[in-house]
Amino acid sequence: MDAEHVATTGRRGGWQPRAIIALAVVWVLLWDKVSLGNVVNGLIIGAVVTQIFPLPSIEYFGRIHPWRLVVLVARFLVDLVVAAVQIVISTLSPRPSLGGSIVEVQLRTRSEFYMTIVSALVSLVPGSIVVEARRRAGILYVHGFHVTSPEGLEELRQDVLDVETRVVRAIGTDEEITLCTQGPTAPGRAAQETEEA
Incomplete structure (x- = not known):
């Protein structure tokens, strides 16, 4: 260097x-x-x-793709509405399922810039929040509201990877877009499960 x-x-x-x-x-x-x-x-x-609190310079080699950026914002707004409705329905249910789970998500890119954006978008949607991030390893730990089944954990993990894909498609390089859309999906696992009576 x-x-x-x-x-x-x-x-x-x-x-x-x-x-x-x-x-x-x-x-x-x-x-x-x-x-x-x-x-x-x-x-x-x-x-x-x-x-x-001066921030270190961030390396960014991508470019903005206007239409895909519109798709990213539009999908984020849709996710906000859908998640809010789901939480209201679950809260008003006669037998609400209390509890939640934390899933480990291995991102496919290694950019701290993308990791920050993905973490913000995931955490801003009601019902999900990033509780820990390992920036060097590119791993996020995401808590899902009322997610307790293995299928729910896998769906949450895939949702986070889909957010990463939309972010990279909106502002990434061609190589990064190929990595997220055609590359292998990194396996994830349940990091922690919690259930409340």
């Missing part, structure tokens, strides 16, 4: 527009409302945070 590469990937601080925009997007999502005030406040907070 040459000195120029180290200087490029290891540099911290300074003006970080991509990090500021990413933090602003997260801020708007947290408020669940797109408005001029939220966007401006998100940009201000992003600028302040990146100056106080």
Whole structure:
């Protein structure tokens, strides 16, 4: 690894527009409302945070695929609605199934950038949340609300891999897209199961 590469990937601080925009997007999502005030406040907070806690440079070699990005956002919104309805139905059920499970998901890409986006999208959908991430190994541990059967665990794992595929298809390189759409599916396993009476 040459000195120029180290200087490029290891540099911290300074003006970080991509990090500021990413933090602003997260801020708007947290408020669940797109408005001029939220966007401006998100940009201000992003600028302040990146100056106080400068982030390391992230290597990104992909490109944005507009139509696939639209598909990614549209599917995320659909997942939000479907998951919310499922939780309401389960909560109002006369005999709700309490408990949940944690499944280990081996991502196919090794990009921390993609892992962060996948973790955020999975956690923002009601009923699922990333409880741990092993960035070097590319592994996420995802808790599924009311997921207790082996079939449910496999479905949750596949849902996370599908999110990864949509993310990579939206902003990845051709090689990464091929890896996620044609490469072998990494096996997963139930990391932990919990059931409450």
